[in-house]
Amino acid sequence: MGGTGLALEVTDLSVGYGPVRALRQVSLTVPEGAVVTVLGGNGAGKSTLLRAVSRTLSFHGGAVTSGSVTFGGRPIDGLAPDRVVAAGVSQVPEGRQVFARMTVEDNLRAGALGAPGDRRAKASALRRVHGLFPVLADRSHQRAGLLSGGEQQMLAVGRALMASPKLLLLDEPSLGLAPLMAARIADTIREINSQGTAVLLVEQNAALALRLADRAYVLEVGEVALSGPVAELAASDEVRRRYLGVVDEDQDTDGSYAAVAHPVLTRWEEIR
């Protein structure tokens, strides 16, 4: 894609929930048009990082204590959440949140509220969403609560896309989905990105995330333990063992140890 015009820059960000320090001096960049993934175990601070970018921390009782966030060179860390959306950054929060009693169509409409662009822009965003997720067109008038879990996740992603973001923040889109549905979500993320939207993808499913991403950051207890281009991370045995759950070939007698130790991971050879 080239150009750094619409890069997200997180610099030395620290976040707390009252006395709980959730992020310490985290720095991260998402170049324009890139897919960047943030990996890490439960409680590492992945969701906190996305909330800090989308300015939704206060809904969870959290606050940024130091550091800065800019998008396209403009500070966005003083904005209200709807202004962040207007600036081109939309979040799909953790846990497949849809308005269960509203129709699919109204859920999507809600995603376009407050977003920049006229009616034509919104109509074209809706066409894009229906193109990516035909099921959302078929179920347009159905209540969102009646959709399957995977379909609700599609709706949550579709709703964020209705704002035509330049950067999509995705919090564990594959969580709780059957492998086939997770694979479909992954394909869709790739397609969304190829249409020009940068993606900051939080995942515990490292296998899925690393297939999609250009660059990865590993968070451990609120700090960046490791970062780099996905291909570079793959080259280090240390990284493979510690963070990707891949064991040495000679120890890996039945080929299943890694999968048992880390149920969400597959062997690196399968990842690449």
Ligand SMILES: Nc1ncnc2c1ncn2[C@@H]1O[C@H](COP(=O)(O)OP(=O)(O)OP(=O)(O)O)[C@@H](O)[C@H]1O
């Ligand atoms: N609303 C909250 N109030 C208090 N502490 C919180 C809150 N949300 C998260 N934390 C704490 O902040 C730290 C980071 O949590 P966060 O939810 O960002 O982790 P995560 O990497 O997204 O984990 P998971 O993979 O389980 O979703 C954890 O110690 C967690 O207990």
Ligand SMILES: [Mg+2]
């Ligand atoms: Mg989380």
